[in-house]
Amino acid sequence: MFRNLILNCKESYNELVHKTTWPSGKELANSAVTVLVASLLIAVVVFLLDKCCQGIMTLIYP
Helix, strand or coil, rough: CHHHHHHHHHHHHHHHHHHHCCCCCCHHHHHHHHHHHHHHHHHHHHHHHHHHHHHHHHHHHC
16 A cells, blocks of 8 residues: 555656656746736626626616
8 A cells, every 4th residue: 555655656756857847937937927917807807797787787777
């Protein structure tokens, strides 16, 4: 039981150290900015849809 656990940990470590390609600092910064901008755009769209639906509902239910 413990042998499988230790083997699994060793294989995971080996994959993280030798087989995984990590992004450079510049790539990571670009990805972070992209995610931030996309999140803000989605938040603005959801806000506008909410305000639009709120306006329609106040017309229907004064």
